[in-house]
Amino acid sequence: MDVVTTVEELRAARSELAEPVGLVPTMGYLHEGHLSLVRRARAECAGVAVSIFVNPTQFGPSEDLEAYPRDLPRDLAMLRGEGTDLVWTPTAEVMYPEGYQTWVSVDELTRHLEGERRPGHFRGVTTVVAKLFNGVLPQKAYFGQKDAQQAAVILRMARDLSFPLEVVVCPTVREADGLAMSSRNTYLDREERQAATVLYRALSAGQEAFAAGERQGDRLRGLVAETIAQEPLAELQYVSCADTETLQELETIRDGALLSLGVFVGQTRLIDNFVLGGQDVRFNAQG
Secondary structure, three states: OEEEOOHHHHHHHHOOOOOOEEEEEEOOOOOHHHHHHHHHHHHHOOEEEEEEOOOHHHOOOOOOOOOOOOOHHHHHHHHHHOOOOEEEOOOHHHHOOOOOOOOOOOOHHHOOOHHHHOOOHHHHHHHHHHHHHHHHOOOEEEEEOOOHHHHHHHHHHHHHOOOOOEEEEEOOOEOOOOOEOOHHHHHOOHHHHHHOOHHHHHHHHHHHHHHOOOOEHHHHHHHHHHHHHOOOOEEEEEEEEEOOOOOOEOOEOOOOOEEEEEEEEOOEEEEEEEEOOOOOOOOOOOO
16 A cells, blocks of 8 residues: 655555546544445446545534644554555645645535535635645545535536546445544543434434324425424534435425435534435445
8 A cells, every 4th residue: 555645656556556547525523424435446446546634624613623623644554454555644734835825715605505504615625636646536426415515515616627527426324323524523522422422313214204294394404403402411503404416405306306414513513414305315334
């Protein structure tokens, strides 16, 4: 497994990879969710590349950039065990050299939900992902459904900028109690970790109501909000039931709508979602 830092090292190592190449972009501190993406890439591509970069431009001034968990030796051991061919670990100076002033923005899809609450976040995401695509030149790139808005934004960016690759969105991987796997779960103390399962319970309540025939968006959103309100340690930021591609809120819900939420559990902000009537509406240990 080649581990490289600079763009020059990346280009040299990339030229040796078998085609097609699958890329899994990460911010490190890997868990089973990340590894499921690597395995999917391994199954579909001859060459597998992973990037590890805690991207400062997608963190706001009051967010957890410095506290974000990091353990590169652990990550590399995990990736080696999965048969990864190439790992790119650029520094902030490599990605944003002195005088850097070029940004990639997707406008409409980033106005709501996460984008409304984290100004500038998605500009950082799309800029760094565009740079990862240009650096690695993959034929496929793999992202998780847990970050549903991010996936929608990257799909739109790849389409609008004519990147010659396929963006593959893979199902959310969950803990045994349904909590979506996330590096930020490590911030939760014991009581908060138990409380965090309310996100899965709330989404499940919405999905069950939809399966029983409920199609009014306000009622589904209200049901999810009521479930979150039952947990004293949880504070709801938003609940959305929106079109999966446009992320516009729906009055009448149909199969494939995205039911999503953002919740503070203690000081930790968590997000999760179900696609109603579709993929990831029930916990599956394999994602």
